[in-house]
């Protein structure tokens with residue numbers, strides 16, 4: 001375990017930490033994500049990850065006509081940073097829409113955005129997931145079924161749900177992987 005050092009390069013044969021080299025064929029990247037560079041164009045205060053520090057109503061300080069929501073927004077709710085996950089992005093979208101509607105209708109400003117944590121779901125393998133829903137912990141196959149149901153249920157539109165379900169069923173039975181990230185064109189073939 002090394003702390004306080006930066007990975008400066010990753011390729012098919014290992015990881016570089018400055019001049020030091022660690023040979024590895026499997027590298028797991030868990031350094032988090034940086035916000036879209038779009039945030040920098042607003043001239044608004046940013047956090048360390050490049051997210052825009054928004055006001056309690058999700059608008060840019062000094063620019064009530066600009067809302068920033070989802071992964072690009074840095075905001076706290078009940079003293080804790082709102083996580084960069086899909087439910088938070090959806091809740092922010094709904095809040096910003098309500099704020100716009102209430103302004104158009106000339107109503108009083110909405111209360112500050114509050115993130116509601118309905119639970120956590122993560123798939124960790126074939127027919128295996130972990131879930132924390134309403135204080136109840138699930139793991140293994142039941143959690144995987146809950147994960148599957150939630151992801152299909154929250155898709156928009158019946159057609160999307162059917163298409164995704166069919167694609168997932170195909171991947172499941174054929175062992176095919178759908179999402180792949182290919183970085184760069186170099187390195188050994190295979």
Ligand SMILES: Cc1cc2nc3c(=O)[nH]c(=O)nc-3n(C[C@H](O)[C@H](O)[C@H](O)COP(=O)(O)OP(=O)(O)OC[C@H]3O[C@@H](n4cnc5c(N)ncnc54)[C@H](O)[C@@H]3O)c2cc1C
Pocket residue numbers: 036038069070071072084085086087089121122
């Ligand atoms: C690998 C991975 C796995 C994840 N798994 C989960 C999970 O299991 N559960 C979960 O809740 N969350 C998960 N997340 C996080 C989740 O995807 C995000 O929190 C969520 O998508 C944020 O929504 P968003 O609308 O803010 O951003 P996005 O969904 O990223 O949408 C932003 C959109 O803006 C577009 N865009 C960017 N720049 C511009 C521009 N200059 N002009 C026009 N359009 C632009 C992008 O193309 C994109 O379509 C995962 C994220 C990653 C990367």
